[in-house]
Amino acid sequence: MSPLPTFSTMAPEAGLKQAMALSRPDIIETMKQSGLKGRGGAGFPTGMKWNFAAAAQAEEKFVICNADEGEPGTFKDRVILQDHADLVFEGMTIAGKAIGAKEGIVFLRGEYTYLRSQLEAVLDRRRKQKLLGKAILGSDLEFDIRIFMGAGAYICGEETALIEALEGFRGEPRNRPPFPVNTGFLGRPSIVNNVETLASAACILQKGVDWWKATGTEHSTGIKIFSVSGDCGKPGVYEFPMGITVAQLLKEVAGEGAKAVQVGGASGLCIPASQFQRAIAFEDIPTGGSIIVFGQQRDMLDVLHNFLDFFVDESCGQCTPCRLGNRKLLEGVELLKEGKCSMAYLQELCALGDTMQIASKCGLGQSSPSAFLSVVKNFREELMGRTYSHV
Ligand SMILES: Cc1cc2nc3c(=O)[nH]c(=O)nc-3n(C[C@H](O)[C@H](O)[C@H](O)COP(=O)(O)O)c2cc1C
Ligand code: SF4
Structure with missing residues (x-):
């Protein structure tokens, strides 16, 4: 049973069917109105990213799913890919239509090689169901997805290093600008989005902007998936509303009495007990979803x-x-x-x-x-x- 209630209740392909009925600008407008911000950590507005890539003039464009998940304490993308791969691929297909890309690439963390055959099977089934390939759902939309295996370097999760690795070079970050939305994979406009961002985009297309914005805060809308580890009674992967306080989260995971909580992984912030009333949201404590609980005994x-x-x-x-x-x-x-x-x-x-x-x-x-x-x-x-x- 998936620990992710919202993703579990989505009807198959309802978001994609909805996107097929919309124009490209309308899909992007929906994403902008939803207020969805990237779940990879930086919180860049997804609608704005898609808009930049859609506006770029090029014969070829790419949708890249960042499944490199290497931040210490982060393991939620693995669960999303394991239990809800269809939703991620649906989000990528919607993004393909929105920006005018025919190819999607999943950059899969080397340590997740064991997931590859399962993901390839889902892709094959989607091709047979006419959800990928030419004439998707009988329309003129063409889009397919392939998987590229990472080799286990954390830096390859950084989007420009990821693109270098995809091109066969050492995974080293590029200078920016230019940004990937203009000059990405093979110099073509590319969007790089986190696994959870793409799954969330499919949910938003299916259920609508108002439904998404009914959860979360004004500046951090919707649900968020968390990887919780460390000194708590119930570690695991959780779905919580954006804006949840550290104290509320600790209660849910049986981590009350903690000395500190590391929000956002090793590169995040260490929050002491005196600040547990703060909100986990882009306007207060931002996070890609890693929560590490430290008990009183920790040095x-x-x-x-x-x-x-x-x-x-x-x-x-x-x-x-x-x-x-x-x-x-x-x-x-x-x-x-x-x-x-x-x-x-x-x-x-x-x-x-x-x-x-x-x-x-x-x-x-x-x-x-x-x-x-x-x-x-x-x-x-x-x-x-x-x-x-x-x-
Ligand atoms: C060192 C480093 C590692 C990163 N690792 C990941 C990662 O594993 N997954 C991810 O989605 N974003 C990661 N990011 C952020 C990406 O560069 C990028 O912002 C993100 O994929 C954009 O997707 P989003 O807008 O959907 O969040 C990393 C950034 C840095 C600097
Ligand atoms: S050395 Fe510079 S470019 Fe390389 S990971 Fe560190 S900050 Fe990024």
Whole structure:
């Protein structure tokens, strides 16, 4: 049984049939009106992204589904692909019609290779049902989807690195602009959307804008799928309304009494108990859906050590702030653990984190200091007790 009630209640292909009856601008207008924001983490408005790609002049365009899911603590896209692949492919087909693309590509995380045969079977069935290929549902719409296997690098989830990898190059982020909506895969206009975003788009086409906007907040509409792990009684994949507070979420997952919650994975924010009334929404605490609960027994320096170790490993090394900055932050955490970091040096590390957020080339280096900075800010007393002057 799928843990995702909204996706489970969708009628097969009702969103696609609805989209077939609409013009391309009307599909895009529906997406804009829904207020749907990208579920991959950055929260970019989906209707606006589709509009940019639709407006771009080119003979060939692409719809890319980002199923690289590598953020620590995130596993909801795996469940969506496992239980609701049809909805994701339906969303991709709707996006194909909206922007004028004939080809869709799923960039599937290398570690999810075991899902491939199941997904290929769904694609084959959809071709037989005339839901993919030429003359979809008897119309003049042509669209098909293929699967491309990632090779296990976190950075390939970044949309321009993903496109480089699709083209057969090392997965390294590109300079932006130009953006993929204008110059994407093979230099053609391309939209890159998260698995959940595409499934949500199919739901919106089926049930309508008002239904979607009845859930969530003014600036973060609809439902959101969360991956919950860590020190709680009921870890797993959940559907909650956007705008749920951290405290409400903890109650649902039997995580009351937590010391802190990491919202948004290793690159997200570490929220202390004093802020559990804050809302998980783009206007307050943004997230791609990763929630990691830390119990009272957790040492926040162990948490940071773990995250920074990951970023040192996963940095592609192209730009200095990220390549060296993450190493310096990791060394700083090690010094703190050994009681050899002075307060002045801790402040320098915070300034380094600020610089990384501004000067790094892509989202990895721009967000990797977030956990460090939020732990220093929110657990100041705990850390001060570990600095050199206190030993
Ligand atoms: C290092 C890094 C890893 C990322 N990994 C993913 C990922 O696994 N899945 C995803 O959808 N977006 C990921 N993103 C965000 C994508 O670059 C992009 O914003 C997203 O796929 C856009 O889809 P959306 O608008 O539907 O959210 C990552 C970004 C960065 C910087
Ligand atoms: S920020 Fe990090 S991952 Fe991104 S381009 Fe620079 S070195 Fe590579």
